[in-house]
Amino acid sequence: MSLRENLASDTIASLGTRDPIDISPRTSVGGAISLLQNHSIGCVVVTEDHRPVGIFTERDVLRRVLSSNVSLETPVADVMTSPATVVTCDETIGSVIQTLVDGGFRHVPVVDASGVLKSVVSVKRIVEYVVDHFPAAVFNLPPEPGRLLASREGA
Amino acid sequence: MQCPFCACENMDGVDACIRCKVDLSDFTGSAMESDIERALLQSPLETIATKDYIQAPLDWSVGDTVRQWNEGGHHCAVVVDHGKLVGIFTERDALGKLAEKWDQCSRDDISQHMTANPMTLNHDDPIALALNHMMTGGYRHIPILRAGKLCGIVSVRDILSYLSTLISDVPEAV
Numbered sequence: 040m041s042l043r044e045n046l047a048s049d050t051i052a053s054l055g056t057r058d059p060i061d062i063s064p065r066t067s068v069g070g071a072i073s074l075l076q077n078h079s080i081g082c083v084v085v086t087e088d089h090r091p092v093g094i095f096t097e098r099d100v101l102r103r104v105l106s107s108n109v110s111l112e113t114p115v116a117d118v119m120t121s122p123a124t125v126v127t128c129d130e131t132i133g134s135v136i137q138t139l140v141d142g143g144f145r146h147v148p149v150v151d152a153s154g155v156l157k158s159v160v161s162v163k164r165i166v167e168y169v170v171d172h173f174p175a176a177v178f179n180l181p182p183e184p185g186r187l188l189a190s191r192e193g194a
Numbered sequence: 195m196q197c198p199f200c201a202c203e204n205m206d207g208v209d210a211c212i213r214c215k216v217d218l219s220d221f222t223g224s225a226m227e228s229d230i231e232r233a234l235l236q237s238p239l240e241t242i243a244t245k246d247y248i249q250a251p252l253d254w255s256v257g258d259t260v261r262q263w264n265e266g267g268h269h270c271a272v273v274v275d276h277g278k279l280v281g282i283f284t285e286r287d288a289l290g291k292l293a294e295k296w297d298q299c300s301r302d303d304i305s306q307h308m309t310a311n312p313m314t315l316n317h318d319d320p321i322a323l324a325l326n327h328m329m330t331g332g333y334r335h336i337p338i339l340r341a342g343k344l345c346g347i348v349s350v351r352d353i354l355s356y357l358s359t360l361i362s363d364v365p366e367a368v
Contacts, residue, residue: 041228046361075289097289102264105288105296106257133361140358143351162350163332169357170329172231173322 042172046133051126051149054168056158059148061086064093068104068118069111071095081161082146085119089155091148093121098145125150128157132168135160230360231322239324240317242356243338243346249274250283250304257300260288270335272344273308279337279344281308286334314339317346321356324348 040048061084062071074083075097085093095115103109103118125148126135138147139162149158195204197211197218210217248262248271259271263285273281283304299307313331315324317340324336328350338346 042230043228043361046230072289097285098269100289101260101285105300106260106264136354136358136361140351140355145351162334162354163329165354166325166329166350169234170322170325173235173326 042169045172046136047131049132049168050129051132051135051158051160052128054132054160054164056149056160056164059084059156059159061089061091061156062095062115063087064114064116064119066115067111068109068113068115071115072100072104072111075100082159084123084148084156084159085115085121086156091123091125091150091154091156092116093119094123094146094148095119096146123148125154126160127152132165136165139165229363230357233360234322234325234357235320237321237356238318239315239321239338239348240340240346242321242352243317243348244352245346247272247347249344251275252280252305253303255300256283256288256302256304256307259283259304260300269349270347271304272337272347273304274344277343279312279314279339281305281310282312282335282337283308284335312337315348316340321348321353325353328353 060074060078060080062074064085064087066085071083075081082094082096084091085095093116095118099118099120104111104113109118124138124142124144126138128149128151135147138144139160145162146159148156149160151157195206195218197204202211204212204218209219246268248259248266248268250259250262250271250273252273252275254271254273262271263269270282270284272279273283281304287307287309313327313333314337315327317338327333327336334350336348337344338348
């Protein structure tokens with residue numbers, strides 16, 4: 040199937056996304072930041088009874104914590120983005136892309152039919168999904184006939 | 195089939211594009227059937243690159259740079275020295291290395307914490323190539339060069355927005 044067909048039919052469940060890391064609204068901001076750093080993740084989902092009530096992202100750290108001199112002892116509930124936009128497991132990947140773009144999100148929590156947190160979809164995972172649709176040879180070919188890829192310094 | 199690189203129409207079954215000689219054997223089958231794959235392969239990065247980015251000198255402080263981000267809705271700064279791209283400083287740099295030492299690090303020059311000599315792409319490289327580098331290198335922002343000079347930035351969000359537009363555009367029936 041083509042990418043267009045797959046985007047319209049594959050669901051989030053088919054992405055095999057990672058288990059989410061969730062925290063209580065009473066978790067300290069410092070504790071939440073440590074989770075982001077220790078797990079190399081961009082967000083933690085704030086839940087009550089396993090249902091998302093907010094999301095705390097690296098962008099929240101920069102905008103609402105570091106730049107505002109908020110104490111690291113502050114409950115994350117005071118600085119999280121709430122309510123969190125969520126998607127459901129049975130939504131298509133095309134639909135999730137629309138949600139990510141419309142909201143300007145890098146991550147969106149995924150819930151089941153009863154609203155329980157199941158996973159988190161990231162922009163990074165969507166990129167992997169799209170790249171998987173191209174033959175590997177695509178990325179080894181020169182962009183213009185006769186022009187070789189310039190050697191580049193890596194970051 | 196249509197060549198994914200030069201868009202030349204070739205007869206089905208040919209091994210190489212009649213115009214650009216690219217080996218087409220890897221491009222047969224479903225991977226090239228959709229207009230979305232073709233658009234990502236044939237559209238140059240300059241079509242989606244943003245020119246609204248922060249260009250910072252080496253001695254901007256980390257704190258000032260983050261304030262600029264927050265005021266302008268930006269998420270990274272390209273660092274230039276005498277007009278030449280020398281580094282990139284992103285939200286991840288700020289968070290990953292600095293969060294616990296913010297009081298001290300916010301006064302540092304961004305040159306101390308930037309990623310030096312970042313990976314770049316050319317304005318006429320295909321969007322798909324940037325996607326691949328974002329996946330393999332974990333980049334969210336790639337500086338775009340024209341004739342060796344910085345002409346824009348492409349973010350993973352720019353590509354996702356483009357993809358979203360492609361999804362919304364229903365192709366004409368053949």
